[in-house]
Each structure stands twice: as C-alpha cells, then as structure tokens.
Amino acid sequence: MSKIDEKRLLLKIATLYYQDGLKQADIAKTLRLSQSQVSRSITRCLKEGIVKISVVQPPSVFIGLETKIQQRFGVSNVIVVDIQDNPSDAQIKRAIGSSAAHYLDTSLRDGDLIGISSWSDTIRSMVDHLHTTKIKAKGVIQVLGGVGHNGNIQATILTQTMADILSCDAFMLPAQSIEHSLKDKLKMLDTAEVSDVVEMFNKVNLAIVGIGMLEPSNLLRNSGNYYDKKRLKELADKGAVGDICLHYYDENGRPVIKPEDDPVIGMSLEQLETCELVVALAGGLDKVDAIKGALSGNYIDVLITDRVTAEAILNTH
Numbered sequence: 001m002s003k004i005d006e007k008r009l010l011l012k013i014a015t016l017y018y019q020d021g022l023k024q025a026d027i028a029k030t031l032r033l034s035q036s037q038v039s040r041s042i043t044r045c046l047k048e049g050i051v052k053i054s055v056v057q058p059p060s061v062f063i064g065l066e067t068k069i070q071q072r073f074g075v076s077n078v079i080v081v082d083i084q085d086n087p088s089d090a091q092i093k094r095a096i097g098s099s100a101a102h103y104l105d106t107s108l109r110d111g112d113l114i115g116i117s118s119w120s121d122t123i124r125s126m127v128d129h130l131h132t133t134k135i136k137a138k139g140v141i142q143v144l145g146g147v148g149h150n151g152n153i154q155a156t157i158l159t160q161t162m163a164d165i166l167s168c169d170a171f172m173l174p175a176q177s178i179e180h181s182l183k184d185k186l187k188m189l190d191t192a193e194v195s196d197v198v199e200m201f202n203k204v205n206l207a208i209v210g211i212g213m214l215e216p217s218n219l220l221r222n223s224g225n226y227y228d229k230k231r232l233k234e235l236a237d238k239g240a241v242g243d244i245c246l247h248y249y250d251e252n253g254r255p256v257i258k259p260e261d262d263p264v265i266g267m268s269l270e271q272l273e274t275c276e277l278v279v280a281l282a283g284g285l286d287k288v289d290a291i292k293g294a295l296s297g298n299y300i301d302v303l304i305t306d307r308v309t310a311e312a313i314l315n316t317h
Helices: 002-019 024-031 035-047 063-073 089-107 121-129 154-166 182-189 192-198 218-223 229-237 269-274 285-296 307-315
Strands: 077-081 113-116 139-142 169-171 206-210 242-244 247-249 277-281 302-306
Touching: 002 024, 002 035, 002 063, 002 089, 024 035, 063 077, 063 285, 063 307, 077 089, 077 307, 089 121, 089 277, 089 302, 113 154, 121 154, 121 206, 121 277, 139 154, 154 169, 182 192, 242 285, 285 302, 285 307, 302 307
Parallel strands: 077 302, 113 139, 113 206, 139 169, 206 277, 277 302
Antiparallel strands: 242 247
C-alpha cells in the first residue's frame, strides 16, 4: 500500500495546486506538510507524468470521491483507500491502518502531543504499519481508559508500542473506560495517576480516534469496556448512532448523554471539537451512520475510510 499512498498524496497536492489554485503555503498548512515537501512533490508530479496538461488520476486513488465527502460535510481532508467489493472486516482494517500509518508518517510535526483512542483494531493495524521517524513528538497519550473490566490491558500496550516507535514518552490512563457509576468516576478522577493524564487532554493537538457503532466491537466486548444491553437500548432510544471514545451521539452529531451524566473516562466530544487535528479511522458498511454522525458533529478533521464505505456515505441520506 505504500506506493499507492505515495501516489495518493502526490495526486492530492497536484490537484490542490493545479486545479484548485491553492498556494504552496496553503497546501502545506492543509495537509500538515512543510512547504519544501509540497514544492518537491509538485516537481515530482511533473517528472513522473502525474501532471501533464491535466491531473492524471492513477488507479486505486479516488480524489473525486474524497472531494465530494469533504465538500458535503465541510471536513478538511478525506482519504479513501481501495478495497475489493464485499471485503472482510480484517481487510478493511488492514487497508485503513496502512494508509493511516502513511498519513502519520507524512504529517507528524516536532512537538506534537498525540492522543490515541486505543481500543480499536484499526488503530492497532495503523501502529503495526508505523515506521520510526526523525520527528520528535512530545508524547503519546491515552485518551480513553485502557484497563478492561477483565484485566485486559491491550489498549495500554498499544499506546506504549506507538510511543516506542516514535521514540517519545507514553502517558497511560490507568482506569477503565466506563466506570460503574458517576461516583466511581469522580473517585477515580481524584487519583493523581488518572487526573494528571486527564488534565493533558486539552494539550493534545493531534488525536487519532476510531468511530464505533452502537454495538461494541470485539475488542471492546472482550475487554468488558462497553454498556450492557439495557443501557445500549436506552442509548438507541435516544437516537444514538455511534461513538468516539465511547461518547455517543445521534445522526446529527449531537451528544445523547449530558457530560455531567457520562461515566466514561476519556477525551470528551467537546475537547475533540477544539483539538487542532482529529484523525478518524473507520470503515465498513455497518459504520456508515456512525461515520456520518461524526462528520455532521464536526468532531473530526481527517477521515480515513475505504472505497465501499465512502460510496455508501454519499449514497445514503
């Protein structure tokens, strides 16, 4: 996928420069690249024949599809990865994860404090595809409680692994994602180990999140970090279609649980709205409504998804 990811980035830069008339400085700001990277990419586009009289779109790259979603939902960047028809869940996660790793490789900046919602197989796939970098990130912080009810600590391990690859500090959130009650949540937030990390959420400038649907993923189910059937039905009755960091919202992106009633220990939807850059990794037809709700709520700035899901996002009302 690395060659395809490189072609996608080259084509996006060429389209913004030659067709949309953006200046190199504006392209660099939009795509989180240096201006010198943009300049070199434009030169490479000419050398490799991507730019002739018009921009040539290589196979397996879907700039038109990406642009339609960006314009419809007002999101700054959409990356659509190629996938076969009727793909398996594992194929979707691998394709998105690989592309997300390439995006991170090209957009990380010195001093970035990266938040990661690590209860996600897709994010795990991204970490599996990451390469070491010369960029000096400030740290990787866990923005959703990483300890499962059954002692599962996979999310904690994932955060540490990403920090090791990026050669920076890891900041763990030693709590369950969902506490049994608000009283338990407040008690946990009173501990220094948890409160010190939670206070860092507002300093995160690059958040990497998954998008969940109402039915919990296998990873969450195995960890025990999910609501019981009764609570899930209550959320459904309130119109919930999906979640980010286990904070649920409806089809218009409106939260269905008031912050003061939410037992989740994790980066809030409000904090995601104010974060400089939120990158969401999500694919699969069963997540179309959840993805559209997240886009409508303006919680994300970059969406990385698969072709089949992207087409469904545009074709559903």
